[in-house]
Amino acid sequence: MSILLTHWNYFLVIVLMMLGFYAVIARGNMVKKMVGLNIFQTSVFMLYISMGKVGEGTAPILTGEAGTVYSNPLPHVLILTAIVVGVATTAVGYALIIRIQESFGSIEDNELIEMLDDAAEDGAS
Amino acid sequence: MMQHLPVLQVLAPLMAAPFAALLRWRHMAWGLAMLATGAAFVISLALFVQVSANGTIVYDLGGWPAPIGIVYVIDAANAVVLPVISFIGFIATLAARHLVAREIDRRDHALFYSAWLLTLAGMLGQVTTGDAFNIFVFLEISSLSAYALVAMGAGRDRRALPAAFNYLILGTVGATFYVIGIGLLYMQTGTLNLADLANRVPQLGATLPAYTALAFIALGLFLKMALFPLHFWLVPAYGYAPSAVSALMAATATKVSVYVLIRLIFGVFGADFPSLADGFGMLVITLGLVGAFVGTLAAIVETDLKKLFAQSSIAQLGYMAIGIGLVTASGLTAAIIHLFNHALMKGALFLAIGVIAAQAGRATMGTIQGAGRQIPMTMTAVLFGGLALIGVPLTAGFISKLYLIRALIEVDFWLIAALVFISSALALAYIWKIVEAAWLSERPEGAPVLTESIGTWLPAWLLVLATLGFGIFAAPLVEAAMAAADIFFGGRP
Numbered sequence: 001m002s003i004l005l006t007h008w009n010y011f012l013v014i015v016l017m018m019l020g021f022y023a024v025i026a027r028g029n030m031v032k033k034m035v036g037l038n039i040f041q042t043s044v045f046m047l048y049i050s051m052g053k054v055g056e057g058t059a060p061i062l063t064g065e066a067g068t069v070y071s072n073p074l075p076h077v078l079i080l081t082a083i084v085v086g087v088a089t090t091a092v093g094y095a096l097i098i099r100i101q102e103s104f105g106s107i108e109d110n111e112l113i114e115m116l117d118d119a120a121e122d123g124a125s
Numbered sequence: 126m127m128q129h130l131p132v133l134q135v136l137a138p139l140m141a142a143p144f145a146a147l148l149r150w151r152h153m154a155w156g157l158a159m160l161a162t163g164a165a166f167v168i169s170l171a172l173f174v175q176v177s178a179n180g181t182i183v184y185d186l187g188g189w190p191a192p193i194g195i196v197y198v199i200d201a202a203n204a205v206v207l208p209v210i211s212f213i214g215f216i217a218t219l220a221a222r223h224l225v226a227r228e229i230d231r232r233d234h235a236l237f238y239s240a241w242l243l244t245l246a247g248m249l250g251q252v253t254t255g256d257a258f259n260i261f262v263f264l265e266i267s268s269l270s271a272y273a274l275v276a277m278g279a280g281r282d283r284r285a286l287p288a289a290f291n292y293l294i295l296g297t298v299g300a301t302f303y304v305i306g307i308g309l310l311y312m313q314t315g316t317l318n319l320a321d322l323a324n325r326v327p328q329l330g331a332t333l334p335a336y337t338a339l340a341f342i343a344l345g346l347f348l349k350m351a352l353f354p355l356h357f358w359l360v361p362a363y364g365y366a367p368s369a370v371s372a373l374m375a376a377t378a379t380k381v382s383v384y385v386l387i388r389l390i391f392g393v394f395g396a397d398f399p400s401l402a403d404g405f406g407m408l409v410i411t412l413g414l415v416g417a418f419v420g421t422l423a424a425i426v427e428t429d430l431k432k433l434f435a436q437s438s439i440a441q442l443g444y445m446a447i448g449i450g451l452v453t454a455s456g457l458t459a460a461i462i463h464l465f466n467h468a469l470m471k472g473a474l475f476l477a478i479g480v481i482a483a484q485a486g487r488a489t490m491g492t493i494q495g496a497g498r499q500i501p502m503t504m505t506a507v508l509f510g511g512l513a514l515i516g517v518p519l520t521a522g523f524i525s526k527l528y529l530i531r532a533l534i535e536v537d538f539w540l541i542a543a544l545v546f547i548s549s550a551l552a553l554a555y556i557w558k559i560v561e562a563a564w565l566s567e568r569p570e571g572a573p574v575l576t577e578s579i580g581t582w583l584p585a586w587l588l589v590l591a592t593l594g595f596g597i598f599a600a601p602l603v604e605a606a607m608a609a610a611d612i613f614f615g616g617r618p
Contacts, residue, residue, distance in 0.1 A: 021298075024294060024298065030290060033294060037294060037297055037298070040298070040301060041297070041301055044301055044304055044305055044308070047305065047308055048308050051308065051311070051312050075308075075311070078258055078317075081258075081262055082261075082304065085261075085262070085265045085269075088265070088269055089265070089269060089293065089297050092269055092272050092273060092293060093290065093293050093294075093297075096272070096276055096286060096289055096290045096293065097290065099276065099279065099286050100286045100287060100290060103279065103283040103286060104283065104286075104287075112287055116284055116287065
């Protein structure tokens with residue numbers, strides 16, 4: 001039980017991660033897949049951000065006082081980069097969804113699969 | 126100038142990319158792409174020469190030395206991989222001129238070349254960098270532009286769009302898994318520098334967090350390198366992408382992920398890491414072997430040539446996985462040789478099929494009926510590429526298979542060696558199907574007339590000649606691959 005209290009951030013991250021990952025796999029709607037992917041990525045951001053916290057540490061801004069304990073800023077900086085990557089991925093993903101909706105009239109996986117089968121027959125004939 | 130080559134290797138295509146997007150005139154954008162990829166190729170050769178002569182080069186980005194700054198490290202391992210990637214990038218750009226002119230809307234050419242250069246910059250960056258998180262950033266640079274490039278196939282076949290979307294979902298999941306693994310390593314070691322990680326990770330030993338990190342990193346990279354059973358994104362993505370993109374990606378994208386896997390597994394965890402050889406290695410060999418059969422069998426029943434050779438890539442990646450999974454110096458040598466050779470032959474094959482696909486809309490067993498007489502140079506390139514895939518002597522594919530089977534016999538894996546041989550021989554079935562369609566059947570009446578010129582077949586032939594060259598004069602490549610494997614097995618220089 002005590003591990004839950006001392007490492008609660010990791011359990012939170014794992015729950016979020018699995019929620020997001022489940023949505024990516026189980027949802028047929030592409031927008032919902034993207035939402036799941038975002039939750040999945042966000043959980044990783046939180047993993048990194050929470051690992052940068054140092055017990056009793058303050059924000060990593062120089063105070064000038066000797067003996068101040070600072071949190072580790074490096075994971076935060078890494079995640080700034082990862083957030084940018086995540087935004088770009090989301091943008092490309094939604095742009096593709098818009099194009100798919102325009103040319104197929106649907107963004108549901110199962111409906112698309114049926115249409116792709118038809119298209120394959122068209123192409124072969 | 127010479128000491129800045131490691132960073133220029135990546136900067137040449139990276140800096141050219143935005144300019145290519147700004148140039149509204151498509152011929153200029155292509156010319157710029159030629160210049161940038163040509164420069165990247167020359168730089169990679171210069172780096173190879175430097176590394177062979179003087180050993181590992183460490184380049185501090187912005188003058189910040191290792192633990193603080195990001196370093197680029199060129200050693201014997203990536204010095205072999207960089208030239209083949211940049212060479213294929215250059216040749217594919219050469220071919221892109223006629224392929225893109227037929228397949229992509231004129232207004233999009235400048236943007237196409239911009240994404241093209243970005244994906245190449247991302248791949249070169251992953252190979253050059255000596256920082257684990259930097260690998261992720263470059264991985265995403267190359268992947269994001271690759272999703273856009275695949276989606277550009279929608280102008281000819283709308284199925285490129287769902288293919289690109291699935292590629293994006295699985296690619297992002299793979300990259301995120303990799304970041305989770307790197308995060309776990311960082312929590313345990315406090316560093317992201319690959320050389321520092323290589324010193325500290327082996328000391329973690331057989332602990333659960335270390336294994337978890339290994340699992341996440343390996344799983345993420347298995348997805349990116351399309352190792353069976355995580356390969357389902359690859360076939361539609363390469364099948365519906367514009368022909369030039371299929372050629373570039375099939376030849377290089379998965380190989381870069383194989384290289385990153387080698388770098389992380391052998392360069393960070395090390396071959397002596399607990400249960401790496403008997404646990405992880407056995408898993409990778411099994412998946413590789415199943416993949417070799419599944420890919421080959423799927424290729425035999427496939428009628429669309431782009432998808433056929435994409436399926437065969439699954440099989441060929443399986444052979445690389447087997448070499449890696451042996452966790453021996455000779456296994457790794459075989460994997461690196463095959464990585465190099467497969468890039469050349471798949472590049473040749475996809476560029477040659479691209480000539481057909483660009484004219485006929487799709488390259489299928491139907492559209493190549495009797496094409497052997499109409500476009501002999503192109504179809505002969507396909508034939509030579511196919512022979513190399515099977516592993517016929519005098520082609521580079523033979524050298525790959527020879528070293529792989531030798532490495533297997535060295536550790537008494539006779540059964541696996543036999544299965545590798547059988548699955549390679551099975552490749553004959555789909556190559557024969559192509560020979561039968563292209564040479565032994567008559568061209569049906571009313572079928573569109575296919576044409577070729579030196580401009581269209583030359584790029585594919587340059588790669589075919591490289592395949593034959595490395596098949597006959599294999600010694601330099603074998604030596605370079607052995608030197609690369611030595612880095613991971615023979616103590617660090």
